[in-house]
Amino acid sequence: MKETLTIIVPCYNSAAYLKRCVDSLLAGQDRVQIILIDDGSTDETGRLLDEYHDRYPAIEAVHQENAGHGGAINHGLRLARGRYVKIVDSDDWLDQEAYLQVLDYLDNNPEVDLFLANYVYDKPALNRQRVIKFPHLPVGRTFSWDEVKLRLGQYFMLHSVIYNRKVLERSKVTLPTKVSYDDNIFVFEPMVHVQTMRYLPVNLYHYFIGRDDQSVNEQVMLRKIDQQILINKQLIVFYASQVNKRAPYAKYMKYFLEAVTGVTSVILIRGKKQVYLDKKDELWQFLKTYDLETYKSFKHRLVGHFVSRDARPMRQMVSGAYLILQRLYSFN
DSSP states (O other): OOOSEEEEEEESSOTTTHHHHHHTTGGGGGGEEEEEEEESOSSSHHHHHHHHHHHSTTSEEEEEOOOHHHHHHHHHHHHOOSSEEEEOOTTOEEOHHHHHHHHHHHHHSOOOSEEEEEEEEEEGGGTEEEEEOOTTSOOSSOBOGGGOOOOTTOOOOTTTEEEEHHHHHHHTOOOOTTOTTTHHHHHHGGGGGOOOEEEEEEEEEEEEOOOTTOTTSHHHHHHTHHHHHHHHHHHHHHHHHHOOTTSTTHHHHHHHHHHHHHHHHHHHHHHOSHHHHHHHHHHHHHHHHHOHHHHHHHHTSHHHHHHTOOOHHHHHHHHHHHHHHHHHHOOO
């Protein structure tokens, strides 16, 4: 029998927190194909994955040379056989009750292209959580793009999406290797093949915030800013060349691209040094050169109005607004 869900877990030097992640997946039993990818780890991760396979033979423990988060997902996608596919990062975990509810829901409702659930920004060290919900999405029925309504600042992140495997196969999505922030590509490119969606308002995914080396840590983002820019540019190219601007999904994809470009720009502004400000200007020039229409649209919207300009007071306002949002939404 084909599994309901394939869960791919990219693992790199994950020994310290792997147990919490994998143990949270076991309740799915034979309804879930669990693929653990050891991405060239140098700690005990590989041994721990093999121990899980020995205890639970259905768990697939795969070892590969280091290819980064995206390379591990690519490998997992080649092995996936479930009707749906979920990515779970090795420092995150799933809520047990919500997990079983999601599996039951997927088993007992019509097949859709994209399934959505809530996720939780979780800071265990500070005993703080922030639940991200989608209160304006229809519940209990299949819906399409014309009913997708989101709050300001919300979009579908890796933590909230479960793709139908057929959608991923049609999209031929392939992530870059050894590049951070590839999850933006994973959630973005397949959207052009999504027509039907369902939403279950349960808090499924716990997104762990707190590691000093975490890719969303602001200082880490500055160190890896060239990787963020590379991903941002790939989204720009895809949107300009592959998105039908009149299609039902186009409005959302433009909104997503604007959000990513805004985040990249704000991080560069907060870097303060001229080298970062030059990179910001170059990114906006890339957008202008590649997609003039979208560039003009972004410039006249609130985010673009602030982040594409160079006046010092404007940069200070952007930086201050970022800190307020950071506190409100518990990210980074």
